[in-house]
Structures are given as structure tokens and as C-alpha cells.
Amino acid sequence: MGWVTRNLQSGRRLRPIDLARGHGLSTQAIRNYEEAGILPAADRTPHGYRAYTPLHERALAAFLALVPGHGHGTAASIMRAVNEGAADEAFGLIDGTHAELLADRRTLEAVENALRDLASAAVADRPAAAGSTAGSGPLFIGPLAGRLGIRPATLRAWERAGLVRPRRDPLTGYRVYDEADVRDARMAHQLRRGGYLLEQIAPLLAQVRAAGGPEPLESALTAWRTRLSSRGRALLTGAAALDAYLHARG
Template identity: 75%
Template sequence: MGRNLQSGERLRPVDLARGHGLSAQAVRNYEEAGILPAADRTPHGYRVYTPLHARALRTFLALVPGHGHQAATSIMRAVNEGSQQEAFRLVDESHAQLLEDRRTLRAVESALRDLDPAAAPGAGAGGMFIGPLAGKLGLRPATLRKWERAGLVRPYRDPRTGYRVYGEADVRDARLVHQLRRGGYPLEQIAPLIDRVRTAGGLEPLEAALRDWHGRLSARGRAMLAGAAELDAYLRERG
């Protein structure tokens, strides 16, 4: 990736950008954001970068896939400001979030195993009103109404009172939406999954989504390892 840089070599923004698919302006923006150390300037005001800046850029780009752009920026800024402990804390936070996401996935899988795939639509004797269902899921009733507008849940309306009544299948759908939202899925991706569950009369259509979720978590974990290796190399080079 890029040229074999020698210590003390003077580099332009375009030299750092080359090989990363970046523009020279992006490199300058990264410096202004604190992702790269501050560059020296020539008497004419041109930036002068070094192999250390090239290493910083590689480190940042390696951190982004595992930690996200915002966290990676904060990590690099902390390192460049000489606050290694803050950088390590931020790394720990990302790992803690990944662990929480894994726990959420396990909770989703557990919830799916507990759901009754044969539940019939509509409101039976065991129907629930919106308030108790929202309380059971730890949501606000407004959230359930939003999901209803998006077609994710379809409660029965009592013709006498107009109250929403959630039957077994409706409760199943609400629980599925809740768990998938916790897993980071946007509503527009959840809607076709719920439709497939309804059409198939079971939960098998979600198996592909769960495999994809597992894959994304594993990819983040691997990316964090790669980012950690680059960060360690950058810290060593900084001294």
C-alpha cells in the first residue's frame, strides 16, 4: 500500500492520498480534524508531511471498519494529543459495544426460539392493549404506533371502542421488530422480513438475516484486530 517510505522523507498531500483512493483535500481535512499530526509548513505555506503522517493515515483507515468513523477519529485525535489513556478507553468502549451487540444477537435468537410460529393473526381472548404491550417490551406506546404506521404491526381494532388490541401474532411481530431494532436494523429493512414471516407462517425467513448479523459482528471483530495492529505500530513509531 503506497511506496516504501524512508525516515525523513518529505511528502505532499497527494503522496499520502495515493494508494488509498483519497484526494489531497481529504488528507488536508484529516489533518485539520486531528486525525493526522499537525504538519510543518514551507516558507511558502505548503504542508510538509512525513512517513509518520503516512502511518497515521494507514492507522485511521484501518480503525474505521471496526470502530466507525467517529470513534476512529476520536482515537487518533487522542493519540496525536498525547493522551494514550484516552485512546485506550475509546478502544475499550468499542469492544464493549461489540460485546453488547453480540449479547443482543443472542437475545434475538432466544426470543425467536420462544415465539410461536403458528400463532394466528387477529385478537383472541389473550389480546393485549397498547399500554400493557409497550410496558412489556420497555417501549413507549408512540413507538408501537409508529411501527403500525410503517406496517410492521397490525393490531385489531375493537369495533365498539376503537382500541387497538394485539393478538398473539401481533405480539410476535412487535417482539421481532423490537429485537431487530436493538440489533441495528432500520425499519425499512425490517418491513420485508416481517412480511416474509407472515407469508411463510413461521420464522425461517429470518435465518438468513441472523447469519448476516453474525457475519457482520465477526467482520467487525476481525477489523478491530487489524486496526489494533496498525495502532500499535503507530504508537511505536511515535515513540
């Protein structure tokens, strides 16, 4: 049985060092957490020393469990709200983090769908036979718009937003879309169909360009999905610890 369990069962008073030791923290960190409202205010001994209780241990455990999923700032705000008796405010902060995680998941799924769309398009555009040039080479704005099923004006709007960056033919001045431009246009089209705004799409396409294409980006997307899963698990752990603290508060 650990020292925390013994203290929780005995209900005895805890010194700052007792609270800090179980989490590898300094006593100054414990005092800072109390001053920030993350821990409830401690009682004082007749000599002026802080006297913590098992309830403070629950609060500290809850805060430390909330940090990986919510971040330090939001976790601190959640604990302050709870300690001030504003549980609904704390729940609203928690809901906000879950909404943010859901938005990140949907963005990831949209990018993955766009990459799959690119892969399918690459197969469809591949020359049907050796020596064929159908579907290959640069495109002007009309043929590309027709291939995507959009208007040329849409491509021009995407260019103004930085989603596509076609070069200009030196003789005619016409826009010329090379293979990378076509790829970016396809991704933009897929993401727009998914409901994403132009300003949301631009940074995603910048990542594709920085990675050198969609293939190198796939490993980054796998790492992104892993991070989202880890954060989701951390939110569950934090919720359990916070629930234990709420029950201890009564």
C-alpha cells in the same frame, strides 16, 4: 517493495501527493486530515510547503484502518486524542466501540433465542391429531397469560408499550390475541427474560412484523451476524495499525 515501505525505511520527507497516492486520496483530503487533527501537524519547507514524514504515513494508515470498525467520527476522535498525547482518552473511545459491538451481539443472540423459542412453541401448540383444535385459534388474555406463565397485567403493560396489539371482540370488548399476537407475546417474554427493556424490544418486534414473521427475518439475522463479524475483524485490523503508529511515535 512498495513506495510506503521505501519511505518508512529511508525516513525521507514526503509531499502531500506522496501521502495521498498510496491510498487513492486527494492532496486536499490530506490537508483536511491534518487540519482536523487526524494527522500530526506537518513541518513547513522554507518556501512554505508542507513536509510530511513516515510518521504521518503511519497516522494516515492507522486512521483509515480504524474507520471500518469505529466509523469516521470515532476514528477521527481516536486519532486526535493520540496526537494530543491523550492516549487514555483514545483507549476509552476504543473500549466504547467494543462495548457497543458486544451489546449488538447480545441483542442478536436474544432475538435468535426468541425465534427458537417461537419455533419450539409452534411445535408444542400444533394439533396432536387430525381434526384437533387444541392450542390453535385466537386466545383471550387469561389463557395466553397462563400459557406464558405471566400475569394478565403484564400483557396489558406490553400492549401499552406497543409490543402486542390484540384486537377487541366487538360483542364483549375482550382482548383477542391471534396467531401473530401470540408470536409477538412469546418473543417479548423471551426477550424480557433475557433482561431487555420494553423500549428495546419494541423495535425488534417491529422488524418481525415488517418482515412478515420470524422466518423471513432469519436471513436478515444471518446478514446481521455477518456484519458483526466483519466489524469485529475490522476492529482488530484497526488496533494493529494504531499500535504500529503508537510505537512509531515512541
